[in-house]
Every structure is written in structure tokens, then in C-alpha cells.
Amino acid sequence: MKTAVLIGATGLIGGEILHQLINQSLFTEIRILVRRPYTAPDPRVRVLQLDFTDKEAFRKGIQGSHHVFCAVGTTRSKTPDLKEYRKIDVDIPVTAAKLCAEENVISFHLVSSVGASGKSSNFYTRMKGEVEDTVSGFSIPGIIFYRPSLLLGKRKERRTAEKISGGIMKLLTPVIPDKYKPIQASTVAKAMIRDAMSAVKGTKVYHYAEMIQN
Numbered sequence: 192m193k194t195a196v197l198i199g200a201t202g203l204i205g206g207e208i209l210h211q212l213i214n215q216s217l218f219t220e221i222r223i224l225v226r227r228p229y230t231a232p233d234p235r236v237r238v239l240q241l242d243f244t245d246k247e248a249f250r251k252g253i254q255g256s257h258h259v260f261c262a263v264g265t266t267r268s269k270t271p272d273l274k275e276y277r278k279i280d281v282d283i284p285v286t287a288a289k290l291c292a293e294e295n296v297i298s299f300h301l302v303s304s305v306g307a308s309g310k311s312s313n314f315y316t317r318m319k320g321e322v323e324d325t326v327s328g329f330s331i332p333g334i335i336f337y338r339p340s341l342l343l344g345k346r347k348e349r350r351t352a353e354k355i356s357g358g359i360m361k362l363l364t365p366v367i368p369d370k371y372k373p374i375q376a377s378t379v380a381k382a383m384i385r386d387a388m389s390a391v392k393g394t395k396v397y398h399y400a401e402m403i404q405n
Contacts, residue, residue: 194220195387196256198287199263200229203344204302207380208260209236217388224252243283246290253290258387261287262302273314281322288326288334298333298391300383301326305340305370305398327394334394335386337379337402344376370398378402 195218199205212221213233221236223229224243231238241248253259261284270276284301291299307319323336382402386395395401 193218193258194222194256196222196224196253196259198224198259198261198283199302200225201227202262202264203342203376204339204379205260205262207344207377208262208383211377211380211384215384217384222252222256224249243286244278246286249286250290250294253287253294253296256294257297258300259287259291259296259298260300260383260387264302277318280318284322285325288329288331292329292331296331298335298387299326299329299331300335300387301337302379302383303336303338303396305338307336307338323396333386333391335383335391336394336396337383338370338396338398339374339379339402340371340399341373342376342379343373369400372399374399374402 195212197205197208197212200209200223209221209223209232212218213236219235221233223231223236223238225238225240226243228240229238239252241252243249263279263283265276265279267276270279288299288301290296301322303323304316304319306313306316307323308316309320309324311317311320326334326336379402382397382404385405386397
């Protein structure tokens with residue numbers, strides 16, 4: 192009788208997590224936290240539309256859950272204002288993890304990025320590193336960061352440049368160092384669910400090699 196919470200269900204990895212959770216019987220309730228209207232695709236899915244800046248509404252979404260999956264994120268093209276960008280990519284996962292600690296959630300699984308480092312000169316990877324550094328300080332039995340490189344999979348929106356680079360990287364995969372190899376979003380999602388069910392303890396950072404393991 193376990194409850195999973197998913198933040199970022201409308202994204203590439205989040206959609207895969209939801210699809211895989213629905214096709215398994217691991218959880219009796221799958222709670223989706225969203226900012227916009229979303230239609231539940233399965234009777235076990237409970238949709239909670241909320242303002243993520245409303246901490247008490249956010250808390251209610253987390254309360255009583257066992258494992259929380261966070262795959263929320265945006266892009267510079269969608270959110271050019273860097274302050275708004277940080278509200279999504281930093282504030283939401285950090286607040287989620289803090290609430291997980293306060294509500295005694297068993298594990299928190301966060302999609303980060305290859306190269307994440309609070310000391311990075313790149314805005315994106317530095318931001319991801321800052322999130323990891325902050326979340327690592329919370330008292331949660333299991334915290335796992337997943338650092339994929341280029342994600343492969345069918346997106347709802349077209350990203351021509353990403354599609355082209357994905358094709359090139361597929362050809363170069365044999366000579367690319369492991370942690371920079373492109374990876375299917377479905378593989379990342381599978382790893383996150385695997386780690387939740389195996390009750391991984393402590394704070395872990397997983398790259399390509401760890402994510403493709405069965």
C-alpha cells in the first residue's frame with residue numbers, strides 16, 4: 192500500500208515515469224502534482240493542481256507519500272527570464288525535498304544533469320549543482336540524483352537542433368565516455384522506479400552506467 196508522488200509528469204522523463212508506474216502494480220496511488228489542468232490517465236492517478244509557491248498546498252501533495260519522483264524542468268526558450276527559470280528548476284525541487292524531509296518520505300529521486308556542479312561556469316549545470324548541494328543536506332533516508340546527458344525519446348514539442356544532435360551522438364556512442372552517452376528517457380525513468388523499490392539508502396549520484404543497470 193504505497194503512494195508515489197510525481198512532479199513534472201508533462202515532461203519527457205516525467206511522462207515515462209507515469210507510463211511505467213501505471214503499467215505496474217507497485218503503487219496503490221500515483222499522485223501527480225501539476226501547475227496546469229491535467230487529465231488522469233488511470234484510476235490510480237490522483238491529479239493535484241497547485242501553485243508551487245504555496246508551501247502548504249505543496250505540503251499536502253507530499254503528505255502520506257512514500258517515494259517522490261521529481262523530473263520538473265524548463266528551457267531557456269520557454270522561460271527566458273532567469274529568475275522565473277530558477278523558480279522552476281531550483282525552487283520547486285528544493286522545496287519538494289525539504290517537504291519530503293519534514294513529512295518522513297522514504298526516498299527522493301531527482302533528475303539532474305551530467306556535469307552538475309555548484310562551481311560550474313555554465314548557468315545550467317551550476318544551477319543543477321546548487322540544487323544537488325542543497326538537497327543533499329536534507330534528512331531523507333534515500334536521495335538519488337540522476338545525471339543524464341542528451342535525452343532520447345519522443346517529445347510533445349519539436350526540438351530540431353536536439354533531434355539532429357541526438358542522431359549524431361547515436362553514431363558516436365561507441366567512442367563517447369560513458370557518462371556523456373545519450374540515454375533514452377524511458378531508461379532513466381526505469382532506473383528511478385527501480386531504485387525506489389529497492390529502497391536505496393544514502394545520497395547517490397547516478398550517471399549513464401548506473402542508470403542502464405537492471
